[in-house]
Amino acid sequence: MTRRIDYDxxxxxxxxxxxxxxxxxxxxxxxxxxxxxxxxxxxxxxxGAERKPAVFxxxxxxxxxHKGNNPGDKAFGKLLESYRAALxxxxxxxxxxxxxxxxxxxxxxxxxxxxxxxxLQATLQAAREAAPGDALxxxxxxRAVEIxxxxxxxxxxxxxxxxxxxxxxxxxxxxxAMEVSRAQHKLNTIAxxxxxxxxxxxxxxxNLHSGxxxxxxxxxxxxxxxxxxxxxxxxxxxxxxxxxxxAAATRLTPPKKK
Numbered sequence: 118m119t120r121r122i123d124y125d126x127x128x129x130x131x132x133x134x135x136x137x138x139x140x141x142x143x144x145x146x147x148x149x150x151x152x153x154x155x156x157x158x159x160x161x162x163x164x165g166a167e168r169k170p171a172v173f174x175x176x177x178x179x180x181x182x183h184k185g186n187n188p189g190d191k192a193f194g195k196l197l198e199s200y201r202a203a204l205x206x207x208x209x210x211x212x213x214x215x216x217x218x219x220x221x222x223x224x225x226x227x228x229x230x231x232x233x234x235x236x237l238q239a240t241l242q243a244a245r246e247a248a249p250g251d252a253l254x255x256x257x258x259x260r261a262v263e264i265x266x267x268x269x270x271x272x273x274x275x276x277x278x279x280x281x282x283x284x285x286x287x288x289x290x291x292x293x294a295m296e297v298s299r300a301q302h303k304l305n306t307i308a309x310x311x312x313x314x315x316x317x318x319x320x321x322x323x324n325l326h327s328g329x330x331x332x333x334x335x336x337x338x339x340x341x342x343x344x345x346x347x348x349x350x351x352x353x354x355x356x357x358x359x360x361x362x363x364a365a366a367t368r369l370t371p372p373k374k375k
Contacts, residue, residue, distance in 0.1 A: 124185035126174060141170040144240040148247045151177035155244050157237055160203045161229045171196050175248060193257055200234055200264045211275055220279040227275060231268040238265040313347035
């Protein structure tokens with residue numbers, strides 16, 4: 118928050134006492150001796166850590182002043198238009214966002230902007246209650262409600278789009294991991310079937326006399342069948358991966374944009 122500036126206008130002592138010494142503080146209204154001070158904030162930029170105040174004063178005769186003796190009617194309207202322009206900018210960025218990173222970059226500054234717009238709406242509603250006969254405040258309050266609702270919907274839509282993209286990426290990774298697991302199981306099955314045969318072949322392929330060199334041919338086929346049977350037993354020991362329960366049953370659908 119920037120340091121409070123003493124503007125060139127006359128304030129009743131009761132109103133002056135309710136102002137802080139370092140800053141104007143949060144968005145609010147101060148109503149003392151028919152003087153209505155409306156403290157608002159300009160649209161925050163970036164992370165929204167710094168807020169620039171826009172201070173308006175309604176005199177007992179109904180005249181609006183802005184930051185001193187400047188006319189306040191047009192400045193009031195320009196402040197609301199700056200919020201509407203920020204809303205339009207973020208709507209365009211949201212429509213053009215194609216990645217989770219782009220949505221996250223929108224979400225960061227959109228949160229403080231939406232919060233500031235809701236506080237703006239509440240402050241103008243309080244000003245409307247303090248000056249019920251002022252048509253300017255009533256019109257600005259209605260415009261603030263529209264802008265606040267638009268930012269709130271855009272914020273919810275951005276969060277939903279980001280959550281969808283993250284969930285879709287997680288589902289894709291889970292599906293890829295399952296495909297890798299299935300491929301590994303196939304390789305393990307082949308290895309289990311052929312491992313006993315390769316072990317027997319390696320043993321009998323050594324340049325040593327084993328005593329079976331001169332045996333009948335059917336002995337070879339018996340050894341081969343025994344090795345194949347051991348491979349089948351070893352294959353049953355290798356457990357197949359479990360099929361994903363949720364991936365096959367549900368499918369994510371992209372959120373509908375409002």
